[in-house]
Amino acid sequence: VTGEYAADLTFVHDVGFTNYVRSAVPFLVAHLVRGGGGQETIIDLGCGTGVWCAELLTHGFDVVGIDLSPDMIELAKTRAPQARFICGSLHTCDLPPCDGVTAIGEVLNYLHDERAGVEGAMRSLFERIASAITPGGNFIFDLALHGRCPEGSSAKHWVEDDWAMCQRAEERYGVLTRRLTVFRKTKTALWRRSDEVHRLRLYAVDDVVAMLEAAGFAVRVYEDWSEGALGGGEASGGLMAMPPGMSVFVATRRDD
Numbered sequence: 018v019t020g021e022y023a024a025d026l027t028f029v030h031d032v033g034f035t036n037y038v039r040s041a042v043p044f045l046v047a048h049l050v051r052g053g054g055g056q057e058t059i060i061d062l063g064c065g066t067g068v069w070c071a072e073l074l075t076h077g078f079d080v081v082g083i084d085l086s087p088d089m090i091e092l093a094k095t096r097a098p099q100a101r102f103i104c105g106s107l108h109t110c111d112l113p114p115c116d117g118v119t120a121i122g123e124v125l126n127y128l129h130d131e132r133a134g135v136e137g138a139m140r141s142l143f144e145r146i147a148s149a150i151t152p153g154g155n156f157i158f159d160l161a162l163h164g165r166c167p168e169g170s171s172a173k174h175w176v177e178d179d180w181a182m183c184q185r186a187e188e189r190y191g192v193l194t195r196r197l198t199v200f201r202k203t204k205t206a207l208w209r210r211s212d213e214v215h216r217l218r219l220y221a222v223d224d225v226v227a228m229l230e231a232a233g234f235a236v237r238v239y240e241d242w243s244e245g246a247l248g249g250g251e252a253s254g255g256l257m258a259m260p261p262g263m264s265v266f267v268a269t270r271r272d273d
């Protein structure tokens with residue numbers, strides 16, 4: 018088990034950064050609900066604190082959430098108690114038979130599991146998902162692309178009453194490195210500091226499309242979460258703007 022998304026960053030992600038996945042909900046629902054009847058199962062890879070898993074439950078799906086971080090899984094279990102959760106790596110854990118798969122929030126870019134970085138890791142992940150998902154089912158994910166950090170490096174900070182975070186990011190040789198320093202107010206009103214370094218492999222759209230097609234998917238690529246949701250971009254009101262250098266992939270399992 019790695020130390021990324023430990024308790025303090027899990028808290029900060031949940032209170033400060035889940036508006037992103039909430040923005041994706043109308044798009045995801047529009048592309049997952051097939052109305053074929055019967056109980057459908059969705060696997061959410063890198064489920065984090067379970068915001069999307071809880072939404073899936075309200076839409077009547079059976080849900081399997083998978084995440085590498087024990088702290089993320091603990092919080093997800095309290096938010097979506099009827100879902101099944103697995104604490105493990107999406108690169109190695111068993112994927113049960115399912116009707117759809119999602120991975121939201123650059124999940125497939127992270128190099129937290131060293132196996133994520135090896136040659137062919139993405140290809141073999143796509144093949145495992147293709148074997149688990151029913152024909153016609155959708156595998157939906159966003160992905161950070163080359164140019165995710167447009168200036169090459171950046172520094173940002175967020176300051177709230179009970180937490181603050183500094184992020185220094187640098188993109189080099191196809192890898193985005195984010196150095197995160199979190200300060201969190203404790204019960205005794207002292208501030209605790211925790212540091213994490215996240216490395217993300219960046220991709221090119223064409224390479225990803227080619228790998229998905231080779232694994233047995235038909236692919237559509239979207240620029241943000243408003244396109245195609247609830248009828249052609251009309252749903253964009255109130256949605257958070259897509260960060261730069263990210264695309265959304267909808268990969269439909271071919272029936273062959």
Ligand SMILES: C[S@@+](CC[C@H](N)C(=O)[O-])C[C@H]1O[C@@H](n2cnc3c(N)ncnc32)[C@H](O)[C@@H]1O
Pocket residue numbers: 021022034035037038062063064065066067068083084085086089105106107108120121122123124127128129130133
């Ligand atoms: C930015 S968070 C997104 C969480 C959630 N999907 C959301 O949108 O709120 C990325 C998540 O991916 C998880 N993750 C990264 N690499 C993983 C791996 N190899 N297997 C499972 N989860 C992974 C992290 O632990 C983290 O919870």
